[in-house]
Amino acid sequence: MLGNAVVVPTDVFEEMDVEPFCYIRARYEADDEGKLIYAIPFSSDYDVDDDVIAISTNLMKGIDPELGVGEEILIEPVNAPCSDPLTVYRPYSDLRDGVCYLDPEVLSSIDAKRGEQVEIYNTETGGRVTLIADTLFENDRSPEKIRLDLHSTKVLDVDFKDTVRVRKAVDIDDVTTSSRIPRLQRIFSDLKDELLEFFVGSRQVMLRVEPGLDQDEYRGIIRVNRSTMGYLGVEEKDRIITDWKGREASIQCLPTPDDGTEPLAVLVPSSVRDQIEASNFDGVNVWRDRGYIFQKRIAISLLGILGVVFGTFQIATVTSISAILLEEVGVIGNLLILLGVSAVLSLPVIWFLLLPVRSEVQN
Numbered sequence: 001m002l003g004n005a006v007v008v009p010t011d012v013f014e015e016m017d018v019e020p021f022c023y024i025r026a027r028y029e030a031d032d033e034g035k036l037i038y039a040i041p042f043s044s045d046y047d048v049d050d051d052v053i054a055i056s057t058n059l060m061k062g063i064d065p066e067l068g069v070g071e072e073i074l075i076e077p078v079n080a081p082c083s084d085p086l087t088v089y090r091p092y093s094d095l096r097d098g099v100c101y102l103d104p105e106v107l108s109s110i111d112a113k114r115g116e117q118v119e120i121y122n123t124e125t126g127g128r129v130t131l132i133a134d135t136l137f138e139n140d141r142s143p144e145k146i147r148l149d150l151h152s153t154k155v156l157d158v159d160f161k162d163t164v165r166v167r168k169a170v171d172i173d174d175v176t177t178s179s180r181i182p183r184l185q186r187i188f189s190d191l192k193d194e195l196l197e198f199f200v201g202s203r204q205v206m207l208r209v210e211p212g213l214d215q216d217e218y219r220g221i222i223r224v225n226r227s228t229m230g231y232l233g234v235e236e237k238d239r240i241i242t243d244w245k246g247r248e249a250s251i252q253c254l255p256t257p258d259d260g261t262e263p264l265a266v267l268v269p270s271s272v273r274d275q276i277e278a279s280n281f282d283g284v285n286v287w288r289d290r291g292y293i294f295q296k297r298i299a300i301s302l303l304g305i306l307g308v309v310f311g312t313f314q315i316a317t318v319t320s321i322s323a324i325l326l327e328e329v330g331v332i333g334n335l336l337i338l339l340g341v342s343a344v345l346s347l348p349v350i351w352f353l354l355l356p357v358r359s360e361v362q363n
Helices: 010-016 057-063 104-109 150-156 183-199 226-232 270-276 290-300 302-318 321-353 355-359
Strands: 005-008 022-027 035-041 074-077 086-089 099-102 117-122 128-135 145-147 163-168 205-211 221-224 239-244 247-255 265-268 283-288
Touching (some): 010 074, 104 128, 128 283, 150 205, 221 226, 226 247, 226 283, 265 270, 265 283
Parallel strands (some): 005 035, 086 145
Antiparallel strands (some): 022 035, 205 283
């Protein structure tokens, strides 16, 4: 179980007085800032010393570039209050995607509020999903209950009446993703996403991370079931966005070697898990890379767009508009104005050309 996870002996959790599948801070030197890491216990099949941990090389370098195998690190628990075991129940009939329902008492105990992201984890595998917290209906409240949608339970690999635990979502960089991005850059990024969604469209789904194929390591490839590719609206070798807690990576998508792979699974090699700092069994959000799809389809339809540009210049020449512009603003000004008009006129053409692309992800 690689990614942002370290495997720790069970006795260490008892010494730190925390439950397994918690977050710890690891330091190479006592005065280092250290790194926030997800800690999971060794399987009972392994008999290891209490001072031995298993950690990936990339995560070691994230703690300290000088850290090597056999050296010691300092670990301490992180204050991330966790709920008692909660029994999973079916969702309400007015189901909302990406929402879980909790008792207000549970929310208060984990220092979370309604509308905030919470992290739900499987106490057997450590698999995590992040959902928006809402409160149970007043006549249905119980501090031992959580209501989850069927899709989330499948990704978590739990059944109704099983138990899970909940905590407020923990950002492993100690800084929220939005605060790391300059405000102006974030505005342009949001605007670009809105435009790509308008022209291309997408469909998002949460998938459970499972180990990737050895042959895909360091090749920038993840794999999903063909039916899932159809749902996402992608073809073989298209790129899809994989997101875990705001860390996104655009990765080439290939089908799984056989159709026996579960539709809710995504095979992610460790090199990609390291990029987004996810671990096996986590629920990552996946959608097609709209920018890639836009460029791919526009390249195919380039003649139609060039026709709009050529037609704009032809009309300007025939109607003497070009001559007037040459007198008023000169050659450069004339060229820029006509190109601007062409760009505006191309927008509805592009929208219609991409209509079949949008239909792939429309219900």
